[in-house]
Amino acid sequence: MSLSAQLINLMAALLLLIAFAMLSQRRILSLIHLYAWQGVVLATNNIVIGYSTGQTHLYYSALLTFALKAILLPWILHRLIVRLNIRWDVETLINIPATMLVGIALVVFAFNLALPISQLAGTITRSTLGIAIAIVLLSFLMMITRRKAVPQVIGFLALENGLFFAATSATYGMPLAVELGIALDVLVGVLILGIFFFQVREAFDSLDLRHMEKLKETDQ
Secondary structure (H helix, E strand, C coil), X not given: CCHXXXXXXXXXXXXXXXXXXHHHCCEHHHHHHHHHHHHXXXXXXXXXXXXXXXXXXXXXXXXXXXXXXXXXXXXXXXXXXXXXXXXXXXXXXXXXXXXXXXXXXXXXXXHHHHHHHHHHCCCCCHHHHHHHHHHHHHHHHHHHCEXXXXXXXXXXXXXXXXHHHHHHHHHCCCCHHHHHHHHHHHHHHHHXXXXXXXXXXXXXXXXXXXXXXXXXXXXX
């Protein structure tokens, strides 16, 4: 195995470890830091792939990924939790050990799902497709096991990271114009959700989504 392939596999393993760390993390500030580290690893992975394959557009993708996912979005999320004063521990619907067991089962499922595709792929990143699918599933699991709005948004952003890594694993990334469009959509989405957080906090004095379920029951 070449040095580039070993580095790519290392980046994939780090992303999987970060996904599990996010799944088990209870503090929102720590979740934001882990999301920023995901951005750093994704950017580094793009640089390695770009160098080993000669795909120069991946250098621009790495720069965009680092600026957006490792700096700008974590900074916006950090400002939100400071303004909203929500540094408390994150409540989960099921306990952490049970969540981790479900996460392990999802990883096994993702590897079995990606195995036939990986065998047919001819890219240097074919061995990381299973990890990419696992990151998507783990991020989705984090979204559905959290009660607070902000951790759910971080889970959605982590899921987008998993999809981005899957695209890189399968086809050496998307065209730069598509990545710019997705980056703009994600940025605008986070800004809109930030406004939504303030409205929910003003209405319920909390970001617990169970209050919105009670409001729906009252309206009926």
